[in-house]
Amino acid sequence: MDATAVQAVFQDKIEQDLKIEPKDPMPDRYRAHLIRQISQHAHSEVIGMQPEGNWITRAPSLRAKQILLAKIQDEGGHGLYLYSTAETLGISREEMIEQLQTGKAKYSNIFNYPALTWADIGAIGWLVDGAAIVNQVALQRTSYGPYARAMFRICKEESFHQRQGYEIMANMMKGTTEQREMAQDAMNRWWWPALMMFGPHDKDSAHSGDAFKWRIKRKTNDELRQKFIDKTVQQAEVIGLTIPDPDLKWNETKQGYDHGEINWEEFKRVINGNGPCNKQRMEHHIRYHEEGAWVREAAAAYHEKFPTD
Amino acid sequence: MANDTQLALWEVFIQSKSGGHHVHAGSVHASDYKMALQNARDVYTRRNEGSSIWVAPSSCFSASGPEEAEMFFDPAEDKLYRHPTFYTMPEGAKQI
Numbered sequence: 001m002d003a004t005a006v007q008a009v010f011q012d013k014i015e016q017d018l019k020i021e022p023k024d025p026m027p028d029r030y031r032a033h034l035i036r037q038i039s040q041h042a043h044s045e046v047i048g049m050q051p052e053g054n055w056i057t058r059a060p061s062l063r064a065k066q067i068l069l070a071k072i073q074d075e076g077g078h079g080l081y082l083y084s085t086a087e088t089l090g091i092s093r094e095e096m097i098e099q100l101q102t103g104k105a106k107y108s109n110i111f112n113y114p115a116l117t118w119a120d121i122g123a124i125g126w127l128v129d130g131a132a133i134v135n136q137v138a139l140q141r142t143s144y145g146p147y148a149r150a151m152f153r154i155c156k157e158e159s160f161h162q163r164q165g166y167e168i169m170a171n172m173m174k175g176t177t178e179q180r181e182m183a184q185d186a187m188n189r190w191w192w193p194a195l196m197m198f199g200p201h202d203k204d205s206a207h208s209g210d211a212f213k214w215r216i217k218r219k220t221n222d223e224l225r226q227k228f229i230d231k232t233v234q235q236a237e238v239i240g241l242t243i244p245d246p247d248l249k250w251n252e253t254k255q256g257y258d259h260g261e262i263n264w265e266e267f268k269r270v271i272n273g274n275g276p277c278n279k280q281r282m283e284h285h286i287r288y289h290e291e292g293a294w295v296r297e298a299a300a301a302y303h304e305k306f307p308t309d
Numbered sequence: 310m311a312n313d314t315q316l317a318l319w320e321v322f323i324q325s326k327s328g329g330h331h332v333h334a335g336s337v338h339a340s341d342y343k344m345a346l347q348n349a350r351d352v353y354t355r356r357n358e359g360s361s362i363w364v365a366p367s368s369c370f371s372a373s374g375p376e377e378a379e380m381f382f383d384p385a386e387d388k389l390y391r392h393p394t395f396y397t398m399p400e401g402a403k404q405i
Contacts, residue, residue, distance in 0.1 A: 019328035021361060067390045074391075145328050163396040163405060170399045231404040238402045 001025055014215055019145035022088040030214050034144055035089050036105070037216065039096045042082035044108035047281050049075045051115040052124060060118060067164050068121065074157050081150040088146050101286050108132075109267065110193050112275030119172055119179075119186035125165015127187075127194040127232070133158055134228045135198065143215040166235065173239045180240075187236070188244040195259070196267045198225040230256050318367040319345040321352075323359045331363050339364075 001009070006025040013020060020026055049072050056072070059065035083093055099105035110128055115121060133155060140151040172183040199205060199221040211217035219227075229248075236243055247260030269275070303309070316338040322331035334353045339345035345364040353359065373381055389395045398405055 021324075021327075063390075066388070070388060070391050148328060149330060157391075159393040160391060160395065163393050163398065164390070166398065166402070166405055167396045170402075235402050235405055238399050 003027070014143055017215070019148060020143050021145045029210065030216075031089050033210060033214070033216060034147065035086055035091050037211075038082055038086040038089075038147055039091065039099065039105055040107060042079045042086060042096065043100045043105055044111065045075050045079035045082060047107045047111045047285065048128075050281055050284055051111060051113070051277075052121060054115050055118065055121050058118070059121075064168075071125070071161050071164065074161065078154050078157070081153060085144075085146045085150045097289065101282065101289070103273070103282075106271065108197060109271050109275065110197050111281060112270050112278045113189070113193055114277050116189075117182050117186060119169070119182040120190070122165050122168030122172060122183065123186035123190040125161050125163075126169055126235075127165070127190045128197070129158060129161040129165060130232060131194045131197045131228050133162060134224050134231075138217075138219045138224060141215075141218050166239075169241065170239045173241065184241060187241050191244050192263065192266075195225055195229070195262055196264075198222075198228070200264065200267075201262075226256050229259055233257055316340045316344075319349070319364045320367050320370060321345075321349040322363040322365075323349075323353055324361040324363075325358055327360050331361065334358075336367060337364070 007027055009025045010020070010027060010030070013024065020030075052068060052072050052075075056065060056068055059068050083096060086096060087093060096105065100107070115124060136151050136155050136158070140148055140155060142148050142151065169183050169187075172179045202208065202220045202222045205221055208217065208220065233243060233248070245260045247258065249258050250256075251258045270278070273279075317340070318336050319339050319342075320336050321334045323334045324331045334349075337345055337348040337352055339348050342364060346362055349362050349364055350359070354362070385391075
């Protein structure tokens with residue numbers, strides 16, 4: 001099939017709102033776009049384990065520790081679903097890991113911020129996972145079948161992630177003055193980076209055109225960000241937290257909140273490698289990848305010795 | 310009858326609607342993957358049950374056994390905190 005025929009068959013399926021499956025004809029640029037997006041989504045899940053992993057040994061109770069372990073285990077699992085999804089498009093796991101470690105592939109900017117206090121674990125679950133869920137619920141309708149199916153599974157599992165974070169924040173807000181201040185401080189530090197997770201404003205978004213044409217994306221960055229803000233403000237109010245945005249105001253006409261200016265200079269600085277933890281995140285990933293090499297070698301050696309096991 | 314063969318066994322997975330999961334439907338006998346796909350179509354999708362079929366040699370599958378099931382799945386049993394209903398939400402909080 002030549003490129004024009006591929007394009008025609010593909011576009012027809014897209015128009016009919018049918019899912020594209022791995023063996024279906026698809027334009028090279030659609031494949032490349034998906035590989036970039038899905039692998040970066042996978043990397044985000046895996047790198048996202050680090051800021052939370054930092055608190056496993058310091059969780060304030062056995063209950064909190066078990067929950068945190070379960071959540072981090074889920075993130076690792078979600079990374080695996082997504083790597084497998086990307087592999088259906090013809091890229092290998094080895095290539096993806098190499099792209100991550102050489103900086104060719106990025107991961108969500110949010111994980112370049114540190115988790116400084118226990119309240120940060122609350123803020124990450126409530127705000128960061130909350131924002132990710134808004135994004136991932138929209139992706140359940142994405143045009144690539146394996147990606148859409150992975151999103152269903154992930155969203156179902158993540159439903160506890162946001163609630164455990166919100167529960168931490170709610171409990172801290174019922175605590176001592178210091179605990180309430182700690183919760184507000186975490187809110188102040190995570191709110192804006194969480195809003196940045198949805199990416200640049202629609203008018204400045206580089207990859208959006210094709211993504212919409214191919215129905216990889218169904219809702220714009222600004223629409224998703226709005227959805228997140230509108231549901232989160234009420235949740236903050238209920239437990240007595242203040243949104244750190246003096247310009248936040250209910251807009252009766254659009255039935256949603258207007259928000260203040262997002263600091264895109266900071267976004268660019270962090271995404272280009274100069275955030276508080278970029279270096280640490282990558283060093284950690286490379287170190288454990290290399291230190292784990294003997295496990296992979298041992299498994300391969302065992303298989304060579306007992307090929308039918 | 311000495312040379313009789315029923316051919317190799319293949320496992321069949323059917324995707325009923327575009328976008329759905331491929332679900333195990335059963336198995337067929339065939340000499341190669343092409344025959345397996347055609348047999349699977351004839352055996353399992355005579356009433357339009359399918360939009361896509363996967364087949365793979367049964368010999369390629371490993372299955373967990375019932376005798377070890379209890380121990381195998383035990384780690385998931387006592388972890389209620391993996392479910393959203395485990396958490397207490399503040400009175401009045403919406404969409405959480």
